[in-house]
Amino acid sequence: MKKIHLLCIALLAISFLVLSGCGKTEEAENVPENLTFEAQDMEGNQISAKIFSETKLTMVNVWATYCNPCLREMPGLGELAGEYESDEFQIVGVISDVPEGSSQKTMDLAADLIAQTGADYTHLLLSESLYYALLTEVTAVPTTFFIDENGNILDTVVGAMDKSAWEEKINALLEKE
Numbered sequence: 003m004k005k006i007h008l009l010c011i012a013l014l015a016i017s018f019l020v021l022s023g024c025g026k027t028e029e030a031e032n033v034p035e036n037l038t039f040e041a042q043d044m045e046g047n048q049i050s051a052k053i054f055s056e057t058k059l060t061m062v063n064v065w066a067t068y069c070n071p072c073l074r075e076m077p078g079l080g081e082l083a084g085e086y087e088s089d090e091f092q093i094v095g096v097i098s099d100v101p102e103g104s105s106q107k108t109m110d111l112a113a114d115l116i117a118q119t120g121a122d123y124t125h126l127l128l129s130e131s132l133y134y135a136l137l138t139e140v141t142a143v144p145t146t147f148f149i150d151e152n153g154n155i156l157d158t159v160v161g162a163m164d165k166s167a168w169e170e171k172i173n174a175l176l177e178k179e
């Protein structure tokens with residue numbers, strides 16, 4: 003019961019923070035350092051922070067089902083996900099307003115939005131450990147983290163960008179690696 007209570011408080015906090023700004027692009031400075039988590043993806047598979055070790059660079063895009071800027075950028079992200087070698091780059095979405103254990107109606111909405119936008123990459127449902135590992139400093143959606151294979155956050159972007167701007171950022175970060 004305590005776990006559910008904490009998750010509800012975390013979701014309320016995220017909702018409040020996320021509603022305070024949706025779509026404005028800026029660089030964020032304060033990001034969490036501890037990236038240990040476990041969460042379920044949309045298919046019910048258990049995913050941990052080990053996902054970052056599978057590729058040189060991971061783009062973690064935190065989005066919400068109600069966020070128009072999030073949904074507008076997802077088709078470009080879906081295209082980018084297929085344009086890089088899997089050992090070089092991957093995209094992981096985090097659906098900030100769909101926690102593990104959500105109703106079938108909520109899950110269907112998220113699945114429909116993913117299909118409609120062509121965002122064919124892994125999407126994680128919000129869990130308590132994922133929230134504390136990565137989302138405590140998220141103040142708006144979309145927020146995007148770039149994480150290397152060792153779990154280090156290399157860059158954070160608050161707000162949506164188009165495909166070409168993301169591609170520039172991805173290529174620049176891959177060149178540094």
